[in-house]
Structures are given as structure tokens and as C-alpha cells.
Amino acid sequence: MSVLVFLATVAGATVHAQALPGAADSAQTPLLAQGVQASQFDLMAQAEPDFFADQAPLQVLSVTRLAQPLADTPGAVTVLDRQTLRRSGARNITEALRLVPGYMVAGLNGANLVAAYHAPVDEYGVRSLILVDGRSLYSPSYFGGGFRALNAVPIEEVERIEVLRGSNSTAFGAHALFGVINVVTRHTLDTLGQAVSFTAGGGGVADVYARIGWGAPGLAQRLSVNRSADHGLRDLRDSHERVQLLWRADLKPRPATELMFQAGLSELDAGHGFASNPDDPQRDVALRKSHALLQWRHADGPEATWQATLSWDEERLSDPSQTDSIGFSFSPTPDIADLIYHEQRLALELEHTRVISPSWRWVLGGGVRDDSSFAPVLFTTTERVGVRDWRVFGHAEWAPAPRWLLNAGLFAGYRSDTGSYLAPRLMLNHELAPGHTLRAGLTRAERPPLLFERSSDVRAYINRTPVGTVHRPNPALRNEVLQAQELGYHASLAEGRVNLDVRLYQERMGDFIQFRSGVPRQYVNAPGFTLRGLEYQLIWRPSERTELRLNQSFNQMRWHQAGPIGREPPARLSTVAWFQRLDDGWDVALMLHEHNGMSWRPPASAVGSVTRVDARLARAFDWGGARAEAALVVQSLGGDIDEFVPNRLSNRRVYASLRLEF
Amino acid sequence: MGLLAGFGLLGLGQLASADLWAQGVAAGAAPAATAASPAPLWVVMSERNAAQDEALRVLRSGAALPLQAGLWSDWAQWEQLASGSALMLLGARALAAWAQRQPPALPAMPWVAGLLSQAAWAGLPAALRGRTHVAWLDQPLPRVAELLRLALPDRSRVGVLFGPATRAWREPLQEALRARQWQMQAAQLHESDGPAELFAALSRVLDGSEVLLLLPDAQVVQPSQFQNLLIAAYRQRLPVVSFSQAHVRAGATLGLYTTPAQAALQMLDLLRLAQQPGARARQQWANQFELDINEPVARSLNLQLPSVAMLAGALLQRASAAPEGSAR
Numbered sequence: 009m010s011v012l013v014f015l016a017t018v019a020g021a022t023v024h025a026q027a028l029p030g031a032a033d034s035a036q037t038p039l040l041a042q043g044v045q046a047s048q049f050d051l052m053a054q055a056e057p058d059f060f061a062d063q064a065p066l067q068v069l070s071v072t073r074l075a076q077p078l079a080d081t082p083g084a085v086t087v088l089d090r091q092t093l094r095r096s097g098a099r100n101i102t103e104a105l106r107l108v109p110g111y112m113v114a115g116l117n118g119a120n121l122v123a124a125y126h127a128p129v130d131e132y133g134v135r136s137l138i139l140v141d142g143r144s145l146y147s148p149s150y151f152g153g154g155f156r157a158l159n160a161v162p163i164e165e166v167e168r169i170e171v172l173r174g175s176n177s178t179a180f181g182a183h184a185l186f187g188v189i190n191v192v193t194r195h196t197l198d199t200l201g202q203a204v205s206f207t208a209g210g211g212g213v214a215d216v217y218a219r220i221g222w223g224a225p226g227l228a229q230r231l232s233v234n235r236s237a238d239h240g241l242r243d244l245r246d247s248h249e250r251v252q253l254l255w256r257a258d259l260k261p262r263p264a265t266e267l268m269f270q271a272g273l274s275e276l277d278a279g280h281g282f283a284s285n286p287d288d289p290q291r292d293v294a295l296r297k298s299h300a301l302l303q304w305r306h307a308d309g310p311e312a313t314w315q316a317t318l319s320w321d322e323e324r325l326s327d328p329s330q331t332d333s334i335g336f337s338f339s340p341t342p343d344i345a346d347l348i349y350h351e352q353r354l355a356l357e358l359e360h361t362r363v364i365s366p367s368w369r370w371v372l373g374g375g376v377r378d379d380s381s382f383a384p385v386l387f388t389t390t391e392r393v394g395v396r397d398w399r400v401f402g403h404a405e406w407a408p409a410p411r412w413l414l415n416a417g418l419f420a421g422y423r424s425d426t427g428s429y430l431a432p433r434l435m436l437n438h439e440l441a442p443g444h445t446l447r448a449g450l451t452r453a454e455r456p457p458l459l460f461e462r463s464s465d466v467r468a469y470i471n472r473t474p475v476g477t478v479h480r481p482n483p484a485l486r487n488e489v490l491q492a493q494e495l496g497y498h499a500s501l502a503e504g505r506v507n508l509d510v511r512l513y514q515e516r517m518g519d520f521i522q523f524r525s526g527v528p529r530q531y532v533n534a535p536g537f538t539l540r541g542l543e544y545q546l547i548w549r550p551s552e553r554t555e556l557r558l559n560q561s562f563n564q565m566r567w568h569q570a571g572p573i574g575r576e577p578p579a580r581l582s583t584v585a586w587f588q589r590l591d592d593g594w595d596v597a598l599m600l601h602e603h604n605g606m607s608w609r610p611p612a613s614a615v616g617s618v619t620r621v622d623a624r625l626a627r628a629f630d631w632g633g634a635r636a637e638a639a640l641v642v643q644s645l646g647g648d649i650d651e652f653v654p655n656r657l658s659n660r661r662v663y664a665s666l667r668l669e670f
Numbered sequence: 671m672g673l674l675a676g677f678g679l680l681g682l683g684q685l686a687s688a689d690l691w692a693q694g695v696a697a698g699a700a701p702a703a704t705a706a707s708p709a710p711l712w713v714v715m716s717e718r719n720a721a722q723d724e725a726l727r728v729l730r731s732g733a734a735l736p737l738q739a740g741l742w743s744d745w746a747q748w749e750q751l752a753s754g755s756a757l758m759l760l761g762a763r764a765l766a767a768w769a770q771r772q773p774p775a776l777p778a779m780p781w782v783a784g785l786l787s788q789a790a791w792a793g794l795p796a797a798l799r800g801r802t803h804v805a806w807l808d809q810p811l812p813r814v815a816e817l818l819r820l821a822l823p824d825r826s827r828v829g830v831l832f833g834p835a836t837r838a839w840r841e842p843l844q845e846a847l848r849a850r851q852w853q854m855q856a857a858q859l860h861e862s863d864g865p866a867e868l869f870a871a872l873s874r875v876l877d878g879s880e881v882l883l884l885l886p887d888a889q890v891v892q893p894s895q896f897q898n899l900l901i902a903a904y905r906q907r908l909p910v911v912s913f914s915q916a917h918v919r920a921g922a923t924l925g926l927y928t929t930p931a932q933a934a935l936q937m938l939d940l941l942r943l944a945q946q947p948g949a950r951a952r953q954q955w956a957n958q959f960e961l962d963i964n965e966p967v968a969r970s971l972n973l974q975l976p977s978v979a980m981l982a983g984a985l986l987q988r989a990s991a992a993p994e995g996s997a998r
Contacts (some may be wrong), residue, residue: 017690058788058893059807059886060930061916069921070902074970075907089907091878102905167906197898200870221873225898263897329685408900441973502975505824552826552851626879669874 014047017297031549051315066263070310070620073364079498081447082415082435086545088169090194095587095597097234097624098639099207099215099663100159101169101191102165105602106622108171109543112577114608114651114658118240119248119278125186126279126539128608131576133158135456135488137184140191142357143301143319146183148395148459149381150325156295158189160252160274162234164205166668167194174434174513175492177450181399181419185453185490185517191268196221196258197485202670203425209641209663210550212239212247212331229257231310240279242648242659245290248278264308270301271627280327282332292349292609294326311363317375321353335471338478339385349383367407374400381459386479388465395459396424403433411439415449423464429487447496455488457521465555480528489518510544520571535568538579553589558582570659574610578603594629613653620658621645639654686764687718689740690726696860711941712754712779713739714768716761721930725760725785728934729770742767750848756941759783762790769798780944784937785930787887788887789835791953792898803944803952808886809913811839811924813829815846817926817961818911821975826852827839831871833859834891859889869902870893876906882911883946884922896920909971918962923971925962932958959985 077086077607086108088096098104103113105123112128114122122133128135134152138145145157172188180188199221207215219232240246252274259267274297281290302318325348359515364370380394387393403417417542419431435449467481494513501508520536523529543561550556563577581603599622608615626639641663650659696795705857711733713819718741721869730737735755738749742764755780755958759765765783767819779980781802783791788806791799828847831842855878857871868890876882882903884891891912900921903910918925928936936957943949968975975981 058888058913058916059890059927061914062718064898067920069904069964069967071966073901073904074966077969078972100818156846197902197903198873198876198906200866200873222866224864225869225895226865228869260898304996500972500974503823503976504972507972549824552824635877670875 016108029583037534041059068311070307071369072313073305073363078507078509079443079500080413080437082417082433082437082449083447083494083511084173084496084498084543084545086509086538090167092587093163093166093169095595095624095626096585096599097595097597097622097639097643098163099164099213099238100123100200101161101166101189102155102159103643104163104169105171105189105571107557107559107583108173108543109545109583110173110561110563110581111171111580112606116652117244117246117280118238119246119280120156121159123189124546125169126541126561126577127186127537127565127575128577128606129520130186131608135183135185135455137180137182138191139180139186139188141193141268141301141320142303143184143299144181144355144377147323147325147351148353148379149323149393150458150460152458153323154183154240156276157297158191158335160250160297161191161193162232162252162254163204163220164219164231164640165193165199165232165254165362167192167198170291173511175431175453175490175515177203177237181401182421182431182453182455184431185455185488188513190531193256194230196223196230197225199230200228203629203668204453204665205665207663207665209661211242211588211659211661211663212237213661213663214238215665223258225260228257229255231255233382234359237315240663241657244656245279245281245283248276250274250276264306265594266305268301268303268305271299273298276462281642291328293328296326298322304404312317313361315359315361317354317355317357317359319353320352324350335469338466338584340467340469340472341384341475347383348385349381349552350381351383353380353382354378357535368405370402370404372400372402376396379459386464387462388467388468393459393463394424398422401581413437422455423456426456426485429456446497447494447498448520449494449496451492451494453490453492455521456488457485457531461485461521464531477528480531481528482530485521485531486519486533488521491516491518497571505549507547512542512543513540515539537565537567539563539565555586555587559585572611574607574614578606580604595624595625595626595628597622597624599623615650615654618649618651619646620651621650631668633670637667639665639667671887682853687744687747690715690718690741691744691747693737693739696826699766704838706736708739709753709755710736711758712748712751713737713743714748714764715760715761716742716763716785719786722760724964725930725934725937727937728931729758732938733936745771754779754799756939756944758937760785762794765786765798765802766794769794775878779880780941780949782944784933784940787835787926788955789887792835792838799951799953801951803940805933805940805954805956807928807933807956809928809959811843812846813985814883814911814926815850815852815953815957817850817981817985818847818881820881820984820988821911821924822973824983826878827878827880828852828883829855829872829875829881830883830885831857831859831875831887831890832860833887835889836885839885859887859974861889863869865895865898868892868899872899872902875980876888876903876908880906880912883918884910886913891917892969904967907971909968910975915960915962920965921964921967923964923967924971924975926959927962928956928959931950932956932960961985970992988993 021355022247063504086103093104096104102123103120110125111123113123118477124130133150133155138154138158139160145154149442170190174187177186193626202220205217215236217234219230221230221231224592233310237249254272275621276295278293281288283290286594299321304316306314326346327348328346355377359373361371377397380392382392399421401419415435417433422428431453433451438446440446442663461483463481464479465481467474468476468478492515494511497510499508516538517536519533521531524532541563546558561581565576569574572609583601587639603617603619605614622643623645624639624641628637643661644658648659652657713729726739781803783804788808791804844854855875857875859871911924912922914927915925961982963975965980
């Protein structure tokens with residue numbers, strides 16, 4: 009670095025001046041005084057920052073490190089940054105997804121909040137790919153559970169959430185049919201010091217978060233512990249308590265190499281079931297998870313990067329069997345009757361990004377994922393049921409002419425039980441004028457069935473004698489296929505104060521994997537549906553203290569099978585959010601979400617129009633050297649509302665939080 | 671290592687210095703100033719590098735007088751010259767070393783110093799500061815605040831790290847920002863602080879900020895940590911505004927800086943002022959400036975920045991006068 013050279017020169021010159029006796033003798037001041045002055049010069053020289061670098065400086069933010077501008081993304085992207093997450097008052101990430109156009113957030117109960125994009129066909133979030141620092145969250149053994157895992161990520165540790173709306177299997181893999189929720193957690197260097205946060209209020213809300221971060225650029229670490237708890241919805245047994253321990257370390261052994269380690273342990277106890285449903289009785293379930301992640305990133309010059317990710321997940325769900333007087337149970341062996349599944353995942357992925365020229369960049373990657381599950385109740389075997397998934401993916405970005413950008417990609421996977429699946433994508437972006445970009449594209453995504461969907465084999469027993477099959481496997485289950493066409497428009501207007509993103513789409517789902525009730529129950533391929541719609545996102549910053557967000561999503565869904573199926577999105581789904589910073593550290597946020605009628609389940613369970621208002625008032629202040637923020641949040645200001653099915657009301661909830669950072 | 675580097679570079683410097691001397695008045699024929707041949711301008715350089723050479727070139731072409739240039743360390747050569755008409759000192763090193771040596775026949779000549787930071791200037795003895803005219807490389811703080819306001823009209827919170835050299839800038843910068851409805855989130859670093867303290871302070875300062883402003887302080891812009899500093903700001907998608915074009919090339923979004931040529935021109939202006947009878951020693955912040963934007967980084971941050979020409983024009987309009995500064 010040029011400054012080091014400069015300092016060395018000065019230091020060397022100083023020493024030289026001292027060392028040459030001739031020079032010293034002819035000096036008019038004595039040598040001793042000169043020596044004293046010389047060290048002052050050193051200090052002064054060191055105080056001189058380098059205004060002019062003589063050598064070409066190292067390009068730190070090289071093309072491979074820079075994120076793609078929103079105008080160039082091959083699809084519609086919504087970014088929720090840390091400030092927005094905080095101001096929304098959300099206690100977990102899923103709640104914050106209400107701010108993303110097209111997302112419907114509701115839960116079968118208070119402990120299972122999910123967010124579905126466009127089609128409310130997913131109570132467990134199987135058709136959204138959820139990534140946290142590159143680690144995919146979903147549980148193949150049972151019902152997916154991606155959002156349950158997402159809700160475990162402490163919102164205080166999130167740097168940014170990038171939601172890629174629309175099919176994105178090409179870049180990310182299966183389960184990205186309806187988009188990708190990409191969570192980036194905060195780097196350890198950005199969370200040095202201690203922080204603690206308390207949240208308490210109505211509905212049994214009692215959250216605590218505490219973290220300590222330490223280190224320097226070569227090695228920095230963070231350790232955090234958090235507890236989240238509430239009583240769920242008022243009339244249900246759905247309270248939950250989660251305790252979690254998380255650790256992260258970031259190393260930089262060389263300027264071009266970065267390593268990240270993560271590990272975590274969590275335990276969730278949640279209520280489940282309904283008083284009125286003997287098939288789903290009220291009880292408590294326990295979910296224990298642990299995970300570890302290692303990510304290596306190496307910049308092979310400014311135009312190429314290598315990234316490798318190794319991740320390990322372990323999950324154990326216990327659900328006490330309801331053995332009644334006649335000895336009924338789902339398990340042949342009562343001693344492990346409580347265990348639903350104990351699954352493990354090991355995944356390795358390698359990715360290489362290369363910028364050939366300013367108009368030509370490609371990404372190539374591959375990986376393998378090994379899922380295995382010990383779940384005698386679910387699969388009627390004491391063997392581990394496993395599946396291995398191999399994948400290769402690549403995409404290329406090519407700017408054939410100025411203001412044109414073509415993005416072509418392919419994801420190809422092969423699963424050991426279901427065979428291959430393919431997800432190609434083609435997207436063209438054209439900048440009509442500075443700040444105005446048109447997008448047009450086609451994607452195809454394919455989702456192989458979950459282990460549970462394909463191979464579940466649940467039997468019923470009375471006094472250890474099998475009496476029937478409750479859930480039958482379907483080895484002939486085909487992959488779901490989603491084909492989407494979209495037109496988009498992105499604009500950045502008024503010096504960047506106005507940001508508009510519009511998406512017009514047709515999404516056609518074929519071979520939809522559907523749960524067919526009856527005895528025995530089974531997953532089958534159903535004809536699917538066609539969904540057409542228009543959605544837009546407008547972010548307007550009229551002043552430096554005000555931010556307004558307006559999202560709307562208009563959808564029309566047509567099932568390809570006869571009969572009233574329900575499971576339809578609202579014709580109109582809107583969010584209006586107003587964020588205002590006031591004097592003296594005050595901050596206010598008001599969020600209105602509304603939709604007209606929709607149904608998560610068959611038509612009899614349809615819910616009518618819903619308007620929900622959430623509000624947050626906060627004040628940032630200094631408290632004895634610590635930075636503090638106190639906030640008051642009201643969710644569902646207008647009172648109880650039917651968000652999921654009738655008579656399962658989401659309640660108004662008021663809670664206060666205090667956050668301190670030292 | 672430093673010693674060896676010093677020897678090597680000084681060796682080169684001596685060769686390079688020889689050609690400097692050759693370009694000036696020949697040492698042997700040094701008559702006293704007459705009306706026909708006015709006394710030359712003495713230009714004392716800190717070292718031979720691109721910045722100093724460019725400033726010298728501009729001084730040479732812009733001064734009406736002949737010019738005698740050399741490295742501060744060539745005492746033998748300097749002592750053989752008769753008096754010059756004025757003394758131009760490029761860089762803090764030259765000024766400090768020169769003052770300490772005090773070769774003869776100097777008090778009559780006005781001293782004009784340039785190509786140094788206000789931080790280095792403040793570390794010099796008061797007597798020296800009292801008699802030297804100086805044009806600092808640093809931008810006046812109101813101009814920096816105005817740049818933030820013009821370039822990022824929809825933002826109003828800036829994070830700033832202060833070090834030992836810029837400690838005194840905190841109050842004036844806060845004032846300049848407040849006058850433009852901007853808020854500052856600041857942390858102070860001390861002499862003994864290392865990278866761990868730097869990043870702890872940075873993480874506090876960046877939380878809630880919308881832009882990071884880097885000031886010329888070697889404790890903050892530590893060369894070994896500059897890369898990590900830029901990456902940390904980018905991770906949080908914050909633009910960085912800095913004081914050097916080199917920083918912009920490395921990845922800072924915006925740079926406001928004075929080139930050596932502009933510094934030299936300002937020194938010539940100061941010289942004219944200094945040569946007037948009864949002139950008192952003036953200290954000036956940089957009056958001319960250049961702007962640079964890192965377009966790929968700005969695009970990646972989804973920033974719609976005005977063009978360099980528009981920003982520079984607006985800045986010139988709003989904060990044009992070369993403000994006189996006080997050392998502390």
C-alpha cells in the first residue's frame with residue numbers, strides 16, 4: 009500500500025539523517041535535539057493520512073463483491089433492511105413478510121405462522137425456499153417447516169432479507185417455486201460489543217435477547233442467547249417457548265479469503281391441536297434442533313470468486329402420542345412413541361463466479377445434499393429413510409448491447425428416489441431510459457416431493473397390533489412443475505426518492521402435490537392451477553425522514569380440477585406502510601394490511617375482507633453510555649380478525665420492548 | 671525494513687534531486703538579486719513522488735519568477751544559494767525539517783506551505799505556524815456537509831469516526847451538518863486504539879447511519895484496515911464519502927479532494943497575498959476541489975447520484991469562498 013511506502017520513506021529518511029555523521033556535524037542544532045525533532049516528525053508523518061496514493065490502489069469493492077443493482081435483477085426483488093425490520097415491530101421474520109407484495113401471512117395457529125406467496129396452498133411453506141446465509145431451511149421428514157425455522161432466526165441478528173418474488177429455482181434449487189427468502193445475518197464485525205433486548209406484553213409475550221460480540225478483522229465472534237415466548241391465539245392451545253443459543257465467527261486469514269462458522273442449538277416447546285378435533289388433539293410438541301455451518305469464500309482476483317458451503321442440520325420432533333384407554337397409538341413401540349422424526353442433513357455446495365468482461369459474467373456451481381430421517385412413526389421402519397440430492401446449476405449474464413441484459417440459467421438436480429428435475433430460466437432486462445427498466449422472462453421450476461409426501465407410511469396400532477394404514481406412500485408421485493411467464497418494470501425516479509417495481513405474471517402449476525384426505529390418506533398429483541396477476545411495490549421517500557411503502561397484489565386463480573376447492577388468494581392484497589422519523593429520536597410506523605376475501609382451505613373455511621393495522625412508536629436515547637431504544641407495538645390495532653379460517657381469530661396484541669447496546 | 675527502504679529511496683531521491691537542482695539556478699553562479707534577474711522562488715519538497723512533482727510542475731509554470739527546487743534534505747545545496755524571493759514548502763516533512771534547520775537569510779522571505787493536512791499543521795510549533803502561510807489539503811467542513819446534502823437529498827444521518835488528528839473537527843462538523851438538517855453519529859478513536867477498537871466504534875457509528883464519512887485521520891483510515899472498513903460499510907449497503915480519489919477507485923462511493931495541481935495554484939495565490947506589504951500569515955482550507963464517483967458501486971447501492979459535473983457546479987455555487995481557517 010502506498011501509505012506504508014511513504015511512512016517507510018520518512019522513517020528511513022529520519023534514520024538516515026541521524027546516521028550520517030557528516031550531515032549531523034554540519035547541522036546547526038545539536039544531534040540530540042535533532043533526534044528529538046526526528047521522532048516528532050515520525051509522529052507527524054504518521055498523522056498524515058494518504059491523500060494521494062502513488063500506486064494504483066487495490067480495488068476493494070470489485071465486480072464480484074458488488075450486489076446486482078435492482079434494475080438488473082432477473083426478477084422482482086424486495087429488500088427489507090435492518091432498519092425496516094426494526095421499525096415494523098415484527099417479533100420474527102415471517103411477520104415482517106407482510107411488507108412484501110404478494111405475501112399472505114397467517115398461521116394455522118399462533119405457533120405456526122407462515123407466509124405464502126400468491127397461492128395460499130402452503131400451510132407449511134414448502135414452496136418457498138428459505139435460506140439463512142446460504143443454508144436451506146426445511147424439514148423433509150414431515151411437513152416442511154421452513155417458516156418454523158425462519159421464525160427462530162432472531163430478528164436482531166438479521167442484516168437484510170432479500171425476497172425474490174417469483175420462481176427462482178434456477179439459482180437456488182427446488183422449493184423455490186414461489187420465490188426465495190434469502191436472509192443474510194449480521195457479520196460479527198458489525199455486532200461488536202454487547203446488546204440486550206427485552207420484549208413483554210399482552211398475549212404472554214416475553215422475549216429476551218442477549219449477545220456479546222468481540223474480536224477484530226482477522227477473527228471476530230458473536231455469541232447470543234435468546235428466548236421467545238407467547239401464548240398464541242387466545243382460544244387455542246398454541247403457546248410457544250423457544251430458547252436458542254447461537255454462535256458465529258468470521259475469519260479473514262488472508263486479504264482475499266474469508267471464512268464463516270456458525271453453530272446453534274434450539275429447543276421449541278409449542279402447543280398444538282384443537283379441542284374439537286380428535287384426530288388432532290391438544291398437546292405439546294417439542295422440537296430440538298442443532299446446526300452448524302462453514303462457509304469459505306475466496307476472491308481469485310477481482311473478477312472471480314469461489315465459495316464453498318458445508319452445512320449440517322439436526323432436528324428432532326417429539327409429539328406425545330395420545331394413547332387412550334384402548335391402547336391406540338401410531339407407533340408399534342411405545343417407548344419411542346413420542347418421537348415423530350429425528351432427521352439429519354449434510355449439504356455441501358461449491359459455487360464459482362467469474363466476470364469475463366463488463367458485459368459477460370457467469371456463475372457455475374454444484375453440490376450434494378444428504379437427508380436422512382429416523383422416523384418409525386412416519387415411515388414404519390426402524391431403518392433411516394434417506395435421500396441424496398445432487399445438483400449442478402449455472403447462469404450467465406450477458407449484455408449483448410448497451411442497456412440490454414440477458415440472464416439465462418439452468419438448475420439440474422437428481423434425487424436418489426425421484427430422479428432428475430430441471431429448472432431453466434430466461435430473463436431479459438432492457439433499460440428504456442436511465443432509471444426505467446423493462447423485464448420479460450420465462451421460468452420453469454420443478455419440485456420433487458418431500459420424503460414425507462412420497463414415502464410416508466403411517467400405521468395405527470391398538471395394543472401394539474397394527475389395525476390399519478393411516479397414511480399411505482405414493483412412490484409414483486411425480487414432481488410438481490411450475491411454469492411462469494412474467495413482464496416487469498422497474499423505475500427509479502425523482503433522484504432515487506421513488507422506487508417502483510411492477511410485475512405482471514402468469515404462473516401455471518401442474519402435477520400439484522395435494523393431500524387427499526380419506527382413509528388412508530395419501531399425497532397425489534392433482535391437475536394444478538393457473539394464477540394470473542399483477543403486483544407492484546412503490547417505495548417513496550418524500551423527505552429524508554419519511555418513507556412510504558405501497559404494495560398491491562391482484563390475483564386471479566383458477567384450479568384445473570372440478571369442484572369448489574377453495575385455497576384461493578384474495579383478488580386484492582394491499583399494504584400501506586408509513587415510517588416517520590421525528591425529532592429527539594422518536595420514530596413512528598403505521599402499517600395497514602388489507603385484503604378482500606380469500607381461503608386457505610376449502611370454501612367453507614373462507615375468510616372475508618380483512619383490514620389489519622399495526623403500529624409502532626419508538627424512541628432512541630442514550631442511557632448511561634449505552635444506546636437504547638424503547639418501543640411500543642400494537643398488532644392488529646382494530647381488534648381481533650380472521651386471518652386464517654373463521655373463528656380462529658388473530659388477536660390484538662400490545663407489547664413493549666427495550667433494546668440496549670453497549 | 672524501514673531503514674533499508676529509507677536508504678534505497680533516499681539514494682534514488684538524491685539522483686532525482688540532482689536533476690531538480692540542475693533545472694534551477696546553477697549553484698555556482700548565484701549573484702545577488704538585481705532588477706534584471708529577480709531572486710528565485712525556493713521550492714522545498716518533502717520527497718520525490720507523483721503528487722509533489724505535479725505540484726512543482728504547476729508552481730514552475732504558474733510562478734512569474736524563476737524557480738529553484740530541491741529536497742529539504744539537500745542542505746548542502748540550499749546553503750550555497752543566495753536568498754530567494756519566497757519559500758514554498760511542499761508537505762509537512764519539508765516544512766518541519768526546514769524550520770528546524772533554519773538556514774540563513776530566510777526571515778525576510780515569506781513562507782508558503784502546501785500539500786499538507788491540517789492535522790500535520792496543528793502538530794507544528796506555534797511560532798512556526800504564526801509566520802507561515804498555508805493552504806491545507808483538507809476540504810472545509812461546510813463544503814463536506816454541503817456535498818452530503820446535495821448528493822444524498824433523501825438521507826440525513828451520517829456516521830463519522832474521529833481520531834486524534836480530527837478531534838477538533840467534531841464540533842464544527844456537527845454545526846455544519848445541523849445547519850443542513852443532518853444528524854451525525856460519531857465515535858472518537860484515541861492514539862492507542864487498534865483495529866478491534868476501530869471496528870467496535872465503526873459498528874456503533876454505522877448503526878442507524880445512512881452514509882459513512884471518512885475524514886483525513888490516519889488512525890481511522892489505517893492503511894492495513896482500509897479494505898475492511900470499505901467492506902464493512904458496503905455490507906450494510908452504506909455509501910462511503912471520502913477525501914481521496916484513490917479511495918473512490920478502491921470502492922468509496924464519492925470522493926471530494928484537492929489535486930496537487932489545485933493545491934499548487936492555491937499556494938501561488940497565497941504567495942501573491944503574502945507579497946503584499948503588511949500581510950499577515952493566512953491559513954486556508956482547500957479552495958479548489960474535484961469530485962469523483964465510483965459508478966459501479968453507486969449503481970450497486972441503487973443510488974441515483976447527480977453527475978459529477980452537476981454536483982461540482984452546485985457545490986461551487988453554495989460554498990465557493992476559500993474560507994480562512996483557524997488552526998484550533
